[in-house]
Amino acid sequence: AQSVTQLGSHVSVSEGALVLLRCNYSSSVPPYLFWYVQYPNQGLQLLLKYTTGATLVKGINGFEAEFKKSETSFHLTKPSAHMSDAAEYFCAVSGPNNDMRFGAGTRLTVKP
Amino acid sequence: DTGVSQNPRHKITKRGQNVTFRCDPISEHNRLYWYRQTLGQGPEFLTYFQNEAQLEKSRLLSDRFSAERPKGSFSTLEIQRTEQGDSAMYLCASTANYEQYFGPGTRLTVT
Numbered sequence: 768a769q770s771v772t773q774l775g776s777h778v779s780v781s782e783g784a785l786v787l788l789r790c791n792y793s794s795s796v797p798p799y800l801f802w803y804v805q806y807p808n809q810g811l812q813l814l815l816k817y818t819t820g821a822t823l824v825k826g827i828n829g830f831e832a833e834f835k836k837s838e839t840s841f842h843l844t845k846p847s848a849h850m851s852d853a854a855e856y857f858c859a860v861s862g863p864n865n866d867m868r869f870g871a872g873t874r875l876t877v878k879p
Numbered sequence: 880d881t882g883v884s885q886n887p888r889h890k891i892t893k894r895g896q897n898v899t900f901r902c903d904p905i906s907e908h909n910r911l912y913w914y915r916q917t918l919g920q921g922p923e924f925l926t927y928f929q930n931e932a933q934l935e936k937s938r939l940l941s942d943r944f945s946a947e948r949p950k951g952s953f954s955t956l957e958i959q960r961t962e963q964g965d966s967a968m969y970l971c972a973s974t975a976n977y978e979q980y981f982g983p984g985t986r987l988t989v990t
Binding site for chain 1: 883912914922927934970974978979980982983984986
């Protein structure tokens, strides 16, 4: 079975500071991993995904994540936070039928 | 617009009433998923379709819930005898290349 744990339900950073959102996964098969962003009252938008190949994946809006098998982690980073990055972020692992298992989410607040 | 659409966007109903939501996936996607998201939580998998066949149902999908995808295109999710605990955002997604494209969701409030 697949599962995801997001460490930290709330993260607050200053504008221009590094963003680090933590995600650890559990999977009985090679995982497909995803980060989604959700703005209030909207659906989820894909930021980036890891399926196979290069372990450092780059996504939209300057975000990137690194798949570390030895640590079972897929942390999301962005070098410099922008006010528009304030949102809820979800890490997800894809199951054998492509049904996703999501973490509980991390709410990112960006302070001016 | 070729994205996933869901209707209605908001639904307020009284406890005990039946409600039905619709999802229109991206046209060339043959897999369609339903999720439920409660406040402060990530989406929880409910069920999915491969074309018109419903292939998996979560234990979250009680017998009051039924989903259909009659012609392998749009899908409906019906909740019978709604309960206050059914209040949530219901999300639909369709898939290409392991990437799920989500609709904007239907927010259900049961009073």
